[in-house]
Amino acid sequence: MCAEKWENNEEINIFREYLRIPSVHPDIDYTACVEFLKRQANSLNLPVEVVYPAVESKPVVIIKWLGKQPELPSIILNSHMDVVPVYPDKWTHDPFAADIDEEGRIFARGTQDMKSVGTQYLGAIRLLKASGFQPKRTVYVTFVPDEEIGGILGMAVFVKADYFKQMNVGFSLDEGGTSASDVHHLFYAERIRWVLKLKVDGTAGHGSLLLPDTAGVKLNYVLNKLTEFRDSQIQRLKNDQSLSIGDVTTVNLTQLSGGVQSNVVPPLLEAIFDMRLSITLDLVAFEQQIRDWCKEAGGGIEIEFPLKEAFVAATKLDDSNPYWMGLKATLNELKLKVKPIVCFAVTDSRFIRQQGIPAIGFSPIINTPVLIHDHDEFLKAEYYLNGIEVYKKIIPNITEV
Numbered sequence: 214m215c216a217e218k219w220e221n222n223e224e225i226n227i228f229r230e231y232l233r234i235p236s237v238h239p240d241i242d243y244t245a246c247v248e249f250l251k252r253q254a255n256s257l258n259l260p261v262e263v264v265y266p267a268v269e270s271k272p273v274v275i276i277k278w279l280g281k282q283p284e285l286p287s288i289i290l291n292s293h294m295d296v297v298p299v300y301p302d303k304w305t306h307d308p309f310a311a312d313i314d315e316e317g318r319i320f321a322r323g324t325q326d327m328k329s330v331g332t333q334y335l336g337a338i339r340l341l342k343a344s345g346f347q348p349k350r351t352v353y354v355t356f357v358p359d360e361e362i363g364g365i366l367g368m369a370v371f372v373k374a375d376y377f378k379q380m381n382v383g384f385s386l387d388e389g390g391t392s393a394s395d396v397h398h399l400f401y402a403e404r405i406r407w408v409l410k411l412k413v414d415g416t417a418g419h420g421s422l423l424l425p426d427t428a429g430v431k432l433n434y435v436l437n438k439l440t441e442f443r444d445s446q447i448q449r450l451k452n453d454q455s456l457s458i459g460d461v462t463t464v465n466l467t468q469l470s471g472g473v474q475s476n477v478v479p480p481l482l483e484a485i486f487d488m489r490l491s492i493t494l495d496l497v498a499f500e501q502q503i504r505d506w507c508k509e510a511g512g513g514i515e516i517e518f519p520l521k522e523a524f525v526a527a528t529k530l531d532d533s534n535p536y537w538m539g540l541k542a543t544l545n546e547l548k549l550k551v552k553p554i555v556c557f558a559v560t561d562s563r564f565i566r567q568q569g570i571p572a573i574g575f576s577p578i579i580n581t582p583v584l585i586h587d588h589d590e591f592l593k594a595e596y597y598l599n600g601i602e603v604y605k606k607i608i609p610n611i612t613e614v
């Protein structure tokens with residue numbers, strides 16, 4: 214009975230239609246998303262443009278709501294169109310059917326991350342337009358590709374395009390986290406992502422001997438040092454309850470390779486580490502520490518960084534940031550509980566911040582199991598509609614700044 218209750222809800226239908234587009238990695242064809250969003254723009258009577266900052270297959274859809282003072286810096290309401298892969302046999306519902314169950318839960322990949330936010334922006338604009346509201350600042354609702362694979366052919370190039378410069382962006386809102394409690398997780402910064410690759414040379418020979426300076430012994434030394442460092446971060450989290458995972462540095466050995474046969478000591482072993490560096494970590498000193506450990510291990514270790522992101526300053530959450538003050542006023546008015554945190558992973562907001570533009574990650578998803586990238590991802594229909602009401606309040610407060 215409950216499921217039928219939602220069948221005729223226009224906003225729920227729009228959301229479910231978007232969810233049914235399988236814009237899932239790998240090799241996404243974004244055509245259906247673009248067509249869907251163009252229709253949404255038309256239904257809102259707003260102009261829409263599609264640009265291709267990287268390649269023809271990676272569109273960015275931009276819906277423009279002209280402000281009364283378009284010369285002022287604009288606001289971006291951003292979301293990504295892509296979703297991560299699914300293991301369909303682990304789902305109790307087809308991940309691209311957007312079924313609604315008796316409790317009003319809508320099951321589909323992208324319900325939390327983050328198609329919901331994209332169509333909630335549009336739902337809020339629909340309500341605001343109906344009420345006769347026109348923003349002071351121009352609002353751009355942007356839909357970007359490939360966030361889930363690092364945004365390299367998406368937001369990373371879009372922020373460098375002429376089109377983006379002409380948008381004169383003053384502030385951006387993008388995805389936050391899902392919260393299992395009643396406290397929203399709001400992202401104002403992200404950790405810095407490094408990938409460390411060690412190519413460890415050593416003495417090769419027969420597996421029956423005790424040869425000096427083998428690759429295994431050297432790698433063991435560095436691995437121990439990195440593990441001790443990792444333990445120190447676990448301790449920091451334990452000792453200070455106010456810290457969350459985004460406040461510490463994580464180091465994880467993710468790939469190991471080398472060797473040809475069990476009785477041959479190999480001349481080379483390779484190890485790859487995923488590192489997410491705290492924004493308070495001294496990056497220069499940390500890199501030097503890694504280099505010192507490799508020397509202490511006996512040398513002959515080649516250090517590579519296949520990925521080495523630069524430091525990006527956090528978005529300020531104080532009265533020097535008028536957009537934050539506008540957002541904060543709304544959150545207070547709605548009596549929403551919010552905990553500002555450093556995002557534990559990365560999102561497209563980092564590319565916006567790199568341009569010196571304040572960016573905040575916020576998703577109005579609380580009291581919901583965190584199923585981002587997990588099986589049976591769902592969002593309750595009533596929470597989805599409530600999110601539209603939240604954006605209906607947020608948008609005027611950040612555009613009137």
Ligand code: ZN
Pocket residue numbers: 293326327360388
């Ligand atoms: Zn996402």
